[in-house]
Amino acid sequence: MTLNPRKRPFQGRAHATVEAILEASAQVIGSHGLAGFTTNAVAERAGVSIGSLYQYFASKDGLMAALIERQQARQVASVAMAISALASDASLESAVRALVRAAMQHHHDDPLLASAIDHEELRLPMDDRIGGYLEQGGALVTGLLDRFAGEIGCVDPDDAARTLPPLVRGVVDAWANLSPPQLDLAEAEATRAVLGYLRMREQGNCAS
């Protein structure tokens, strides 16, 4: 009944097995949705036996929890990468654009996987396991906002850090899931929304 891992991989090949299982999970969900996400299907796709899967994951939900954690970590890493790659004289607009691009990558590669993780994250009790990533992501955004404190309205940085990622996510998903996907518009619209949000001045209670 626990969601925690069952056994740690000590040797190299064990680590490779765990990685193959997680990658296979992402692929199965990405192509057949949560409805096709069965432990047998994952094992087959990963090219390992079902027994191996259950040596490292205590249950199907445990596997899902690990997958969520992996995706969260990747998301934070790609945002961090995008920020650190920013030129020192970058404009607010180009900074926002870079962040939007980073966010687009994951969600557009695999909208089925992204929405599945959204759902399972709500269902499973994993507050403690993703809290850290949320905090890291928040810190990255607040750090960036400080750099452009002059250009932005009176937003509370912590609020912005909570609001912006899901905002971008929602807009990007909507445009990217059209057929055919409208990636350019997705980027443009998300950027517009973020910049509009950041620059807005409320009706006067803002210390100019």
Add this chain to the structure above:
Amino acid sequence: MTLNPRKRPFQGRAHATVEAILEASAQVIGSHGLAGFTTNAVAERAGVSIGSLYQYFASKDGLMAALIERQQARQVASVAMAISALASDASLESAVRALVRAAMQHHHDDPLLASAIDHEELRLPMDDRIGGYLEQGGALVTGLLDRFAGEIGCVDPDDAARTLPPLVRGVVDAWANLSPPQLDLAEAEATRAVLGYLRMREQGNCAS
């Protein structure tokens, strides 16, 4: 293999049965997620036999498709209601606020259900069944934007109609799913984002 309904309810009680099944589906998903969404569980919760369920829905996926359609229709209806309830001299801000509130209702009542529908909508081939609602919702938003054409920047109304609903959705979900939920901030942040998006003027290619 078809997603279409199997038999139409002619008598009143049959219609009640169909409604009970759909409502039970929403409740089951809302409390146990897609993982708990089984046809037997739905029938039991609806207080009907499993046989009755399969008289009106050809398959589990067919039931899901009908549920998605129902939810979409409700969403459009509540937005239409919010718009028509607007005072004729309402400000853009109060109009946006009303729309945000309408959007908040569904997603906050049942975030698990909302995210499940998001996922299944991607997995199932139902472009033809939800296209109409998308169009209706778009028409409502463009109509509203025309009323405030002076106050807003140079947004394409069709783009805005596609961008705004998921934008609001993302922001509201993020704030409403905290524990404890921050409904006031959800409304404030979503409103801010929408107003910022609408009022923004691009860097000059806007026919003032």
Add this chain to the structure above:
DNA sequence: CAATAATATGAGCAAACCCTCACATCGCAT
């Protein structure tokens, strides 16, 4: 080269799954 620990296997069990079908009940028209 043992010997021991780590890793991998897959047949298969109990439970749950989706869905069918033969039958019972209900409501309306005549």
Add this chain to the structure above:
DNA sequence: ATGCGATGTGAGGGTTTGCTCATATTATTG
């Protein structure tokens, strides 16, 4: 009242599911 179509029933068939465990293979250690 009678007939007939519409509606409701639920046991259970055939399949799939999550998961275990006895066993085999591979790596590491002394």
